[in-house]
Amino acid sequence: MKFSPHKYQEYAVDRIMATPAIGLLLEMGLGKTIITLTAIDRLLYDSFEATKVLIIAPLRVAEDTWSRESSKWDHTKHLRISKILGNTKKREAALKADADIYVINRENVQWLVGFLGSKWPFDTVVIDELSSFKSSSAQRFRALKRVRPLMKRVIGLTGTPAPNGLLDLWAQIYLLDRGERLGTTISGYRDRYFSAGAKSGHVVYEWKQKKEAEDRIHEQIADICVSMKAEDWLDMPQRIDRVVPLAMSEKARDQYEQLERDLLLPMSGADIVANTAAVLSNKLLQMANGAVYDEDRGVREIHDVKLNALEDLIEAANGHPVLVFYAYKHDLSRIKKRFPQARTLNTADDIAEWNNGGIPILLAHPASAGHGLNLQEGGNTIVWFGLNWSLELYQQANARLYRQGQTRSVIIHHLIAEGTIDEDVMAALEGKAVGQDALMAAVKARIERIGGN
Template identity: 50%
Template sequence: MEFKPHDYQTMCIDRIVKDKSVGLFLDMGLGKTIITLSAIMELKDRLDIFRVLVIAPKKVAESTWTTESKKWEHTKDLKISKVLGSAKERIAAINQAADIYITNRDNVAWLCQTLGRKWFFDMVVVDESSSFKNPQAMRFKALKRTLPFVNRLIALTGTPNPKSMEDLWSQIYLLDRGERLGEYVTHYRTRYFTKDYSGFGYTLKPGAKEAITKKISDICISLKAKDYLELPSIVYNEIPVELDKKALKAYQELEKNMVLSLEESEITAVSAGVLTNKLSQCANGAIYDEDKVVNHIHDCKLERFTELVEELNGESALVFYNFKHDKDRILKALEKSGLEVREFKSPKDEEDWNKGKIDILLAHPASTAYGINLQYGGRNIIWFSLPWSYELYAQANARLFRQGQEKPVIVHELLCTDTVDHDIKKSLSEKGQNQEDVLRALKARLGKE
């Protein structure tokens, strides 16, 4: 596919090429990944860089960058090595010849220690730099020690300071090594904050927010995309999810044989329609047997979901699920998150959501199809799995994308690679009304095999 950048994307690409350190603080769905990949291509063409390190959340590192690079004509030939897995696998990946090396943030300390002065990356991209907001974290300290060997650094995030301007110091330090906000976080706090009544928290001094913003404005493209960009009213953000080997094997066994043997039960699909339903469940990570007992398969999509919630950095999200076991697993995964998580059940939930009292609101698309107004409580929709019905899909999105919504709505769709998820998405994109298109796509794929 040919990449035709929007004006704001061209502006961002030019800044990355021109400046050795840039904070690209744009909303999700606006193309931070392809912007960065395009800039990498241009810098490589100029022979300014040869090897790039991308640091990202685990599930993002597994699939997002690879999927995005293969999607576009000008980036499809980039060689990518994933520095993931066991120590042996990571070392093997480092020793491979590649253009881009991708690792997850939990491996940063290991990577910095392993390479030491033999650091060979010309450019470092920190995807979701807000995960480096804690100056006491090992990942930040390790990367900080490596900065003398880093020639170019790009920080990507949608919300650099979700809860407090305190979160900015370490992210900006990675870009300028303390030039703008000070070399020490203690000095930064003293200059711009006062301790609150508890003695542990900090509040901004009068005028401090404006002063901080002015200080970093030359190194960050924007703190808020809406200040600079003419945004579309709704953005569809497809998020690839890579199944691990065990999960993919189970999925392919079910797809090919219409039977999946598990430890405690056997899953059988008696027709193509039943098979697509079972495959959808399998991609999500759990599946019902004939006795309606839930059988756990994997947590790949659930892990990517929790990473996405973290990436929202405090922004609320309306989450749609298709199967009850999906809802139950999501609720369990968020138990210790500290977020206000609630299942949509009554008008009280609608009222509390619109008042900003709920962080994550779970709903089945059929339960919110008509007459529910949720546009005042947030702008993010997350589809844990897509529905068969275009009508349900469109009506569910319309809970936020409707009159009274003051911000661009972002629809995040979790899609497992090489699964029925993409057949459903294609059907919805073509405004399919039922399962027929999905069944045809499934039969076509099985026929090719």
């Protein structure tokens, strides 16, 4: 297939070529994979500025997306891709293969750094979903930080650079510029731009942005970050977000409120206990969905309200495919029991069959379907059976259908149990989006202005 790039795609390719360390904050659906592959091809075979390229990606994306996208286009299908996946023997063999691009899942970054050490051969590294390296204490970040001096080029890709606030930015930007813009330590970054909020002794649980910190941070990273939003550059179909309020039965409501009040719900055989705020939040989300794990990891069913609502939505879809995002394993089990025809997203074959219209109900967890998977050809209806607190997962999951190539209006249904933590999560996700949108706008590419110079 011939690649006829949009203007913003041409601009993004040029920026990669011109900027040794760059963060492409491209909203989902803008084609960051083919943009990056095009730049890699030019770096390898036109300018000869790259010799060996590593792509770090979520597992499913590493398994499928990069190789499939490369083979799809005339100008990139010649690129040889070796996948550093599987057991140790397979990974070592893939490293020895003669290839242009080597792809590894992010969980194996620590292994790769340990295996190669100072013999690190990759002069160009692409971090697909840069935001998955947002934690400065994570082993994957620390491992990559050790070999960062051995890289000539780093390309960071994400549509959600600050899913939980600007504290998330430090580690990501460090992997691009080794601390040049936001400082060489996370503590220095916090001291410069944030003030300590809630704390217990010397342990700080909350950091609040200082006045004008946001503007200052944006200014610091603007020269190496390019931000683009789909609505600005693509004629996208309409997206319809719909909240479906659901009333639980009186019995289920009483059980929910008892757990919320007492942190304990006595049950025959094993109780349901929530001894911390985090556990309570998790248990209440489960109960809002209709079932909850007890102390022995047994599943206690509370209500069928969401199952009934899902059945109504599937019937209303009138045979058109429906993508359902679930939160817990017991959600998955209960949905499959109610809808035996439903399929769980597990393999590349499932993706192909969905896109060919062969799966009427596809069940996916947002953590496993949240990055890089193209599902827009198979349907245009999403149902959130259960939400989670991650804005990143929420946005990325919705972008499996609402992305470039989608030709129909996308309808996103949110099943919300009234008066429960469901409502709080929905509000929190909307609130977090405000800060991130400000970041995206602040470093947004001035393509029209640049194109006119």
